[in-house]
Amino acid sequence: MNVATEVRLPQFSMGMSEAEIMEWFGADGEQVEEGQDLVEVEAEKAREILTAPASGTLRIKVAAGEVVDVRSVLAVIEGDAP
Numbered sequence: 001m002n003v004a005t006e007v008r009l010p011q012f013s014m015g016m017s018e019a020e021i022m023e024w025f026g027a028d029g030e031q032v033e034e035g036q037d038l039v040e041v042e043a044e045k046a047r048e049i050l051t052a053p054a055s056g057t058l059r060i061k062v063a064a065g066e067v068v069d070v071r072s073v074l075a076v077i078e079g080d081a082p
Contacts, residue, residue, distance in 0.1 A: 005054040007075040009068055012043055019043035020067045021074065028060040032077060039074060054079055 009019055022040040026032050032052045040049050052058075056079025062068055 003079055005056070005077045005079065006073050007038065007050065007053060007077065009041065009070055009072050009074055010050075011070040012046070012048060016043050016070060018067055018069050021062050021064050022047065023064055024060060026058050028058060030058050032056065032058045050074075052077060056080070
């Protein structure tokens with residue numbers, strides 16, 4: 001059975017409402033491992049690296065250079081249920 005794990009933009013601080021996607025460390029359709037560096041985002045002049053919350057196939061939903069709201073889905077990781 002396949003499962004999809006959403007990668008969402010977290011809110012790093014109380015005043016944060018959006019962030020820019022700076023760089024993806026993998027390409028759409030590539031395999032990623034849980035804990036692997038996935039994407040770098042910049043919010044309020046601070047850069048953060050988000051890691052993969054699960055292992056599977058990366059499906060990028062937001063391109064580098066785009067600005068998105070907090071809690072937006074940045075990507076989906078498709079994998080097999082344990």
